[in-house]
Amino acid sequence: MRLKKITENALQWLFTNYLKWIERTVTIRWDEENRYGDSQIFGFWHEDSFFMNLVLENLAHKTTPVDVIVTADTRGNYIENMVRRCGGNALRVPDGFKAFAALRKIVQDSYEKTHSIAVALDGPLGPRHEPKKLAFYLSEHAEEDFVGISLSYSSCLRLKHRWDKYVIPLPYTTVTVAVKNYGVVKKSRIPELPTAASETVYTEKEKREGETSWRLTIY
Numbered sequence: 001m002r003l004k005k006i007t008e009n010a011l012q013w014l015f016t017n018y019l020k021w022i023e024r025t026v027t028i029r030w031d032e033e034n035r036y037g038d039s040q041i042f043g044f045w046h047e048d049s050f051f052m053n054l055v056l057e058n059l060a061h062k063t064t065p066v067d068v069i070v071t072a073d074t075r076g077n078y079i080e081n082m083v084r085r086c087g088g089n090a091l092r093v094p095d096g097f098k099a100f101a102a103l104r105k106i107v108q109d110s111y112e113k114t115h116s117i118a119v120a121l122d123g124p125l126g127p128r129h130e131p132k133k134l135a136f137y138l139s140e141h142a143e144e145d146f147v148g149i150s151l152s153y154s155s156c157l158r159l160k161h162r163w164d165k166y167v168i169p170l171p172y173t174t175v176t177v178a179v180k181n182y183g184v185v186k187k188s189r190i191p192e193l194p195t196a197a198s199e200t201v202y203t204e205k206e207k208r209e210g211e212t213s214w215r216l217t218i219y
């Protein structure tokens with residue numbers, strides 16, 4: 001148990017400090033089709049979870065405070081630590097049937113306080129790029145705009161053995177962040193969502209040359 005805690009603390013230190021390094025060296029290109037100010041539901045792909053901490057930190061200065069839905073298991077501990085470091089608040093939600101009570105509370109809170117919510121569309125365990133209904137359920141019932149966020153990287157590590165092909169951006173990377181407002185979206189009418197920011201930014205060859213497959217296993 002003690003070894004597990006030491007390992008967890010070490011990984012949190014590693015992730016947080018690497019994120020700080022990325023923040024100091026990265027260049028972000030914004031491609032936005034959104035008006036900020038009111039509460040919104042932000043949706044992104046699970047593979048972009050690492051860099052989304054910096055994206056949401058930027059969005060927090062443009063809109064209401066952002067709450068991020070995070071799994072309640074051990075994996076969520078690392079995520080919560082980085083979310084808090086970037087000024088957000090983590091909403092811990094268990095997987096499976098236990099999630100219903102937590103989600104009911106999130107919906108109820110959305111009526112009572114002004115805040116935005118961010119959620120990984122295909123999380124927590126995929127399938128990759130197949131959006132689940134949670135973000136759109138929140139949009140429909142809270143009557144708040146759904147805003148899709150997609151990213152592209154000039155260079156990154158991609159963990160190709162993971163279901164989500166998790167992305168770790170490299171220092172001095174250029175990241176394109178596409179932000180699009182779809183209005184209030186019903187869970188029965190999910191729009192077709194891009195899996196990456198504008199394909200015109202980087203050619204396929206440039207994207208392949210900028211991506212490195214890495215076999216580090218992170219749970």
